[in-house]
Amino acid sequence: MKINRLKKSHKNLSFYIQNFQYREPFQVIVDATFCQAALQNKIVVDEQLKRYLQSELKLLTTQCIILEAESLGPILQGATSIVKKFYVHKCGHEGKPVSGAECIKHMSKQSRYIIATQDRNLQYALRKVPGRALLYLHRATPVLDPPSDASKKLVKNTQQKSVTKNVERSLEQVKKAIEIASKQSEETPKIKRKTKNPNPLSCKKKKTKVIEHPQKKIDDKSKSIEKPKRKRVKLAKHVKLAIVNK
Template sequence: MRQKRAKSYRKQMLVYHHNFKFREPYQVLVDDKIVCDTHKASFDLVKGLQRTLQAEVKPMITQCCIQAIYDTKDQDAIDLAKTFERRRCNHPPKEAKPPLECLESVVSVNGVNKHRYVVASQDLEIRNTLRKVPGVPMVFMNRSVMVMEPLSRSSEKLSRYQEKQKLFKGLNDPSLAGKPAPEKVSEENAPAPGSKKRKGPKGPNPLSMKKKKENDTPDEAKNKVKSDPTTTTTTTTTTATETITNGSTSRRRKRSHKSASSRQREIGDEQSDGETSQEKK
């Protein structure tokens, strides 16, 4: 396979991988015509699918398609089809339906490729009907080369829609543009206790906060001292040690706080004593 073609196939499978949730190994549904054509051309179908999809594959075939191969009476093609995994189509073998109806009923479940099948078919009518179902990769043989079809219109529309949903999801949702913010839930309309709590800022940890100091009244302090004899013994020992270490305590001068009237009297007496002493001289 050429490098340019392999690169385009890789891009297509990435679209199916991200937008339609395809996973390896890919489940490939083959029809009766591609099995017969690859066997006649001595082409290895499984290896060709692996090279085209660039991943591990799991080839599968329905009971109706095997019944169509039985009608050709090509024993080598029948043996090759028996090596593939059987996909139940819920159609009885005696009342086998044509491959077109069978593959359409298996692939399109309510208009969606629910089981994520890759379809390998040589029938143009099958490929035209399955192009209407979004998310169905299709592979066919062109002479001796296996080719994968580009994205169909339905698949391309759905992939673009999903990409837009990813872009405008959440805060960038255009449906919420211009609308006011939702109001806070009141206490009456609060959620039930079993429901999940909304995350947000919380208050401080009460264990890490400092406790307030209580200002005791003098009566309460006396009662505490009386109730705790150990505190009295400790205070007496501390005072005794202070007296021993300091020796004789230094006496401080006591200041007398005199009033203004007594000070004026003293000043007047001093002036009178000075006048009498001058008269005697």
């Protein structure tokens, strides 16, 4: 098998793993048309698919697929015997079977299956549904269908949405930050005002202005001019003499 082909299949498989939660062991629903093509090209389905996808696989089919193949009689006898070897997955149509294609469409809604089919109409229908992985045989070579436009579109939209969500989230964070900052700036002046208040210990009492009567002022002035009275101490004569003689 060519390396390029393996690289492509790996790339395509990675797309489904990354964007549509496909997980190993990958579940592959195989229908009778695929088994018929495998028979014609003389390939062993499970061996070839495991080698191509280089992964653990679980090959499945449904009761509806088997019943349809059986109903077609001897033409599909070989394919029917191959498809019967796979694990028969419950499809919900027990007792009232539908066509293989309808059953696969219904099944692919429920979980992450890789659909292995040569039915062109079914392939066309599944490509319209995002996230559906398709496998088909090109002669003897399995091909994992590249992601459909519907799948790529959905992934692109989801990525854009997540980008806008991230932008919205960061805008919201910025808004909150601004709100918090403005709240803080509203609160801080109050604290500043407190600190601006003069220290009560250093406060001087306000001088209360008293309107004085002019006459009182004059009286006060005269009082201040008045010299303090000296107390005259009378000294005895002999004391006076003693001081003078000194």
